[in-house]
Amino acid sequence: MRVVRPTSVRDGAIATVTFDGRPLAAVPGESVAAALVAAGIRAQSQGRDGSSRGHYCGMGVCHDCLVMVNGSAGQRACLTRIVDGQRIETQPARPDLLDPALADLAEPPIAIPEEAVDMLVVGAGPAGLAAAETAASHGIRVVVIDERPAPGGQYFKQGAHPATGEPDRQMREGAHLVSRVRGLGVVLREQTFVWGAERDAVGRLVLATVANGRAGRIAPRVLVVATGAFETPLAVPGWTLPGVTTTGGAQTLIRSYGVPIGHRVLVAGNGPLNIQVALELKKAGADVVAVLERAPSPSSRRREATRLIAAHPALALRGLEQMARLARQRIELLWGASLLRIEGESQVEAAIFSTAEGERRVAVDAVVVGNGFASANELPRLLGCAHREADGRLEVARDENGATSLEDVFVVGEAGRFAGAHVAMAQGRLAAREIARRQNLEGAKGDERADRRRLARHERFQAALWSLFAADEPSRPAPQTLACRCEAVSFEMIERALRGSAHGDMASLKRLTRAGMGRCQGRYCGPVLAQLAARDSQARAVAPKLAAQMPLRPVPLAALAVEKPEWGGHRRAHLPDRPAPPSERLPPTRVGTLIIGGGIAGLATALFLARAGEDVAIAERNVANSGASGGNAGSLHAQLLSFDYGARAEAGGGPAARTLPLQRDSIDLWRSLEAELGRDFEIKVSGGLMVAETEEHLRFLDAKTALERAQGIPSHVIGAAELQLMEPALSSRFLGAAFCPSEGKINPLVATEGILAAAIAAGAKLLERTEVCAISRETDGFTVQTQRGPVRARRIVNAAGAFSSRIGAMLGLDVPVFGAPLQMVVTEAVAPLVSCLVAHAGRHLTLKQAANGNVIIGGGWTAGLDPVDQHPRPLLASLEGNLWVAQHVVPSLRKAHVIRSWAAMNINIDGAPILGEHPDAPGFFNAVTSNGYTLGPLVGRLTADLVTGRAPSHDIAPFSVARFSRGRP
Incomplete structure (x- = not known):
């Protein structure tokens, strides 16, 4: 296997490339990573902390070998083939999308094509190839996709060129298997990866793919997941x-x-x-x-x-x-x-x-x-396949044929559990025979019996092998050691978050430290977070995990950008019904005021009540900041969104307009709390722009800004020239914009935690994983039944967000609040691109750049519910439409990748909050608001004033729940 490689262009290398301007001789067909390592170049990109990074996993998981190739940023060197004449450059930690030398990663498609297939196999390793061969021999039409440049997976990897020498037995077996699969008519598609999946309106499985920068969708009758494993x-x-x-x-x-x-x-x-x-x-x-x-x-x-x-x-x-x-x-x-x-x-x-x-x-x-190895099980988790815990890891629940809890999904090989290539191939063949049997296709019984014998034998061997190699866990690394490579998060930072936080679940650790939010999407640091969170969660019997989110791999933003129809306001949705989380029973508990809901409104109310000397507790169904507050994009809105004014607005736009002074003053309160508490909430009030691309949009903005100024909001229309000077990254198509200097952004991941810490320091009690099941009136207040036992309170504050209607209904009260699950999308970190909060006069969009360089994209696009735990989750169509508007407004985003999306259950009322004591239930107060993150601290202060009998700073009469009963028959 010893290879004599060219050392210069004069040596006659067929491929000549450059790296940072330096000519390199390379072997055609090898990876960019191989060419660079062979030339002695180890450092290929920069980490978030500015340190040098290079080839690590070799299979596209870690994203540490990113390079720029011919002006395209974010290319994985380990999966990119050498082509003569390539211009390869070091990838900076934050690429400058305004650099004209950078190229768009894709052309936004008019539509995304979809194809129906009989059987789709994801993964062209031993398990996937064996499944494809067996299924095709039964007459099933099979398509196999894999993100690598060639089939074979890790075990059957082939030499990319003759210079690698004679293949060994393992390589020859793989080459023969690939040849047999092709000979049976199986379609093999390399450099194709699955980034998302969902069920369509009729329950059909649809997988979203990208191949060579082009998006597609595949709707298989049966899906076989053979994505293998990656190294821990x-x-x-x-x-x-x-x-x-x-x-x-x-x-x-x-x-x-x-x-x-x-x-x-x-x-x-x-x-x-x-x-x-x-x-x-x-x-x-x-x-x-x-x-x-x-x-x-x-x-x-x-x-x-x-x-x-x-x-x-x-x-x-x-x-x-x-x-x-x-x-x-x-x-x-x-x-x-x-x-x-x-x-x-x-x-x-x-x-x-x-x-x-x-x-x-x-x-x-x-x-x-x-x-050791971890199963690449993110796709079956995204699809909702049942999982079980095994040795501290999540393992797909499947039978010996690979059948899962979903009738049309099979998981074979190491995607379910690491057990070696021989076990994987046997499982692949058994799964294919089961699929053929369900379709009434004849099979060879003798071969199946032989496969079951092989499977049993190799499973015994693997169990004995790992028993022989069983070892103690490595010792805890030094505190400064990085636990999360992508976001440069050390073990010390995670431990500090655990010590300083009132809760220790994985989602909270992720929000507080950013571990798991990088390009590898938690594949490497996820087990670390799980281990540390489990230590903190044992008493609560909580199984920590990071949810699988779309995209499952970073994907070019432009490849997904498809224009969608617009609508007005928010789309309402059913609220999820989830079983109460397990937790220990509460001791006898009596408080002066019980706040239901641990989002920003409830926590701010607790802070101001505790400071006023009130005996206050917060009952939160999950953990604090885990709902809409922790899942919002962090916009601080001072002006009206486009669908809160005019023909598309709820209730004619009046309630939203009356809320504007509250928004203005709440932003000021946010800034005061940041200074007072001495914590960095990453508040940046740099102004907000709502762009107009037609004369009709300009007339709309003229009228909207006039109304806003009448409500005390500094807002006015600027022309195209001033707009371009303020934000040169915006498209030149815009004729002008509404500019509101009071708008800005905040980091809700740390700001809510700061309010929570302050509330607890002031004396508030936090009852997490405490679900309210029923409420009854008593002579001296209320008895609140939870799954952990009763809590007695003189007063109740309903701060349950989208679930506030359910809390009200427990007392027979109508609190007209509806759920509106919304999505957010995040790009990779890039150099400074936009400074303002950006919206559009005629389309659903909010766009801003966080302090760490990520561009956060939202704007009211509807999300769905996860099929397993019913948490909000993004929808393919919403992601595509949202990204189309984003790149339409900021064209240079076509040069970036999307690395993450998430969704949260937002609130839909009538454009204004519901505040104050309910007229039919003395002692029962509502603190419920859409645009809740902006309004959170002021809603908390106003509610605390009302509860303690102080005169509030603002007239809350327009926001009473009584407004919904006026004029009713």
């Missing part, structure tokens, strides 16, 4: 340095491209793959200084070794032969040894590890780490 990281100091790679990443470079990751290499971690990769590195010409295995020597585990040999003598013998080859090649194999840290400035220079004899330091230029 070993987080030690220095693990993000260029030159550190996973075993799979190192193996891909060697087997597919003939490139060793370094000259002097240390292999460390846990598992037999490390031994195989060490031998392959040696064969490719690397000096392997040692293999560190965290498990104790097999000689100390004779019973486990005997079971392994009995399970499969041939495979066990192969493993013994590999260990013997290490000894013959004088590669030290150290059992019970652990990697402690990696040193280096801009790349790996040395590694420190522990053995039974003590610590050792070796000079190396690369470290290969194998630390």
